[in-house]
Amino acid sequence: MTPVIEVKNLKKYFPTPHGTLHAVDNVSFKIEKGKTIGVVGESGCGKSTLGRTIIHLHESTGGQIFLDGNDITKLKGKELKKVREKMQIIFQDPYSSLDPRKTIESTIREPFVVSKRYSKSEIEEKTLELMSLVGIDERLRRSYPHELDGGRRQRVGIARALALEPEFVVCDEPVSALDVSIQAQVLNLLKKLQIERGLTYMFVTHDMSVVRHISDDICVMYLGQVVEKCEAKELFARPLHPYTKALLSAIPSTDIHNKTKREILKGEITSPINPKPGCRFAARCPFAVEACHQPQVQEEVSPGHFVTCCRVHEIQKI
Amino acid sequence: MAKEMKKEESPFLQIKDLVVEYKSDDQIVHAVNGVSLNLGKGRTLGLVGETGAGKTTIAKSIMRILPDVGAKITGGEIFLDGRNVLELSETEMRKIRGNTVSMIFQDPMTALNPVQRVGDQIAEVVRLHNDEKVNPEKRAKEMLEIVGIPAERYYEYPHQFSGGMKQRVVIAIALACNPDLLLADEATTALDVTIQAQVMDLIGELQKKYNTAMILITHDMGIVAQVCDDVAIIYAGQILEYGSKEQIFDYPTHPYTIGLFGAIPSMSGDEMWLHPIDGLPPDPTNLPEGCPFSPRCQYASDMCRKDGIGFHMTEDGHQCRCCRIEEIKKMKREEDQK
Known part of the structure; x- marks a missing residue:
């Protein structure tokens, strides 16, 4: 192999x-x-x-x-x-690797947008799918990184890394x-x-x-x-x-x-x-x-x- | 300065029902909620807990270096060598800080003054606390040698030192006046393991030599196992379990302590999955009623959520704050039998 x-x-x-x-x-x-x-x-x-x-x-x-x-x-x-x-990367520090001015949802959504492979509704659906995959509550989608604890932030980092499979x-x-x-x-x-x-x-x-x-x-x-x-x-x-x-x-x-x-x-x-x-x-x-x-x-x-x-x-x- | 020898009846450090709050805007952070502990000369107490559990706040309360604005000790007493430090004047406190009690801070990169020679930073403590017989510069050089740094590096600046060496300078400052009590707040967390081993060895040697009492704040169970005599497991500003190292490591009783041990990946085992503690530590501005651990505890009952935290002490002094301790023991025995 x-x-x-x-x-x-x-x-x-x-x-x-x-x-x-x-x-x-x-x-x-x-x-x-x-x-x-x-x-x-x-x-x-x-x-x-x-x-x-x-x-x-x-x-x-x-x-x-x-x-x-x-x-x-x-x-x-x-x-x-x-x-x-x-090839993706998950960074060490979940405090500095997330954009403080972006909501959780838009951070996770970004790779889909950049790849230009999906329609708007697909992106929406996939973002929610990813959030549930890594165990972030849907109610947190409009939260900002400073509102989350370290563990949840790292989950966001993981979701972002896995977005494009x-x-x-x-x-x-x-x-x-x-x-x-x-x-x-x-x-x-x-x-x-x-x-x-x-x-x-x-x-x-x-x-x-x-x-x-x-x-x-x-x-x-x-x-x-x-x-x-x-x-x-x-x-x-x-x-x-x-x-x-x-x-x-x-x-x-x-x-x-x-x-x-x-x-x-x-x-x-x-x-x-x-x-x-x-x-x-x-x-x-x-x-x-x-x-x-x-x-x-x-x-x-x-x-x-x-x-x-x-x-x-x-x-x-x- | 000659330190008076006090009677050995009461322990050197005694904290009784300490309560500390931080106030901000309209919220109150309940950082420490009724902590009591004792520490004798030459003994080492490990204070173990997660981020925000209140470990550093306890240490800062002993030194009385909590921020002026916002932080307040709202209850309890701290006796140092028989004197209640909470009642001392600022002038008296200054004599104690760095002399009787000193603290090693977590981050060696920020604990040193970047524009002052490292030697002078050590000499400063000596100059403040010793009578004129001791030459501060000579003592500082001596301290550098003790922590394994050549004395000729006295005239260098912190940026010329590596992380491990900076931490050794911080230790030299903390130990320059042979304190009776050393507060080591995550003193080696920022260091690599091989350097950590060097630094812990050094602290241990000096502690033995001067019979210093030490509170070691850490989240690393390995260091606790190697260094401490007693252990206090702290969660949401309360000590949930307290006892000798043997009691805590051999017979962990509180569900939180058991959970903590279970969450550490073992060095020998081949377990596929780790056993995390579900959920998150509680919000200190809004602590749950009853036992603070109950929302995450698999054994929690209505009693835990309402009436609160039990208190249980065995004959040999192993304390555990859990109201279901007997039932849990029984359940565990039954599980083991199966």
Whole structure:
């Protein structure tokens, strides 16, 4: 089966006064239809930029993007507009991603109007249909965003993203701004919609328990590069890259009796501007040796489990 | 300044029936509705709840830094080391703030003054509260080192620091005068997990060293599990469940607490669906009669909606405000047996 989305060696660099910022560097993966890939990493690791570059909100610097097997990397103008309908995004902050001067109804209606595919009465009908799909009461149609709570606003963002029946949706931290009880409501909604509509998700988040719950596969990013990639279960059961291990052990566990020994990383994420060749995590890595400062290759350690670390086998023995 | 040692009989911090309201135009926001809690020296209390539950308002009431216009403490007492802070003059309060009690604010990006050197911002607290024997600049440099920032960065400005480092500066300010009580309001929420782990470790170390009492305001059950001794679950300005960490995590009793635990995606489970709590927190300008959680509670009966909130305390001090607690326990047992 052709994957819905495939990226090969995708790069996105930003010029800055101090040099080139390597936000996304040589990232490759595929997502099959109806599946979810989770992208995790700390702030500034390039996970949001990756999502935005795939759906052409940023122009890529290098590499290729395929949608349903077609290379869409270089599309422009009308062709790009057509492809964009199939790829949508749900933003992190439901407080700033909705137009404060538009009613809920007109925000949800907008994609239909822009697409010019429907008559006025069809648009009306479809808007109401969408509102009930994401669980917004019809009585709220003329409300403004400031009158809604975070959970409802995020539902509006979801409705807007799904209006033109996309195949692929980038969910950029869609529940990070919500309280746990509301977060669970929205996560269940996203899952229900995925099953009903066969949606393919890329789920960007820094919350490891959310990503574990929603993803089929997970990519762990560090400073623009994917350091580890495998099935969600496998990643939590058998993390191999030292960064993944540190990330997982830093999560405060709700189990009060089983206090696991935590590996606390020293130092902070370094700058992605003009990075040196070699492993970008080496500066903080407790296992770093001379060889880590040479360019690293991705290795398939076990079927479907990819790690970019030259010492992965030695570390396992330690 | 030498801090007087008081008798250990009453807890260091004691809040009794605190009520706080915000008035705006013609509405009254009932932010805190009768909160009572105790905290001893060196202990950590986790204050857990959703946005708008009143957690920050409680902390600000202790510091008496609620906004002058609109906010009003309409009932209750707050005893700090035996003194009711609500009766103190502003001059006396100034001596307490930053010295006896200090607060770490949620957002390190906005808590620092962008046009003042970070070192000077730490030195300022020391200058205000210490006698002349302590050199503020020296103490500030010491504090920087304690929080893991080289002292030579004293002369830099906040924008030259990363998020994690800024939060460490905020912590250095809060701890510069060895406070007896530290109020940490979502102190690590804005940080990445690996940095959060560093910062929590640091706070824990310093707390142990100076025997500081701490109120940790958070919505992250994981942090509570790792750090706190006691936990208060707060909802619509009331404490619904209150007890030791073991009591709350091993025997959650209130339907809201149970709901909160159920809504967290588990790290090990493979559940297809999460169990959200239906509905939304109540509007604080228009709280429901009776138990504030009753509109969302699957066990709510007419009694909950009318007569209000029960109060139940076990012998070992586990408090739960639910009038159907015994019935719910029985129902749960029957469910489990099935």
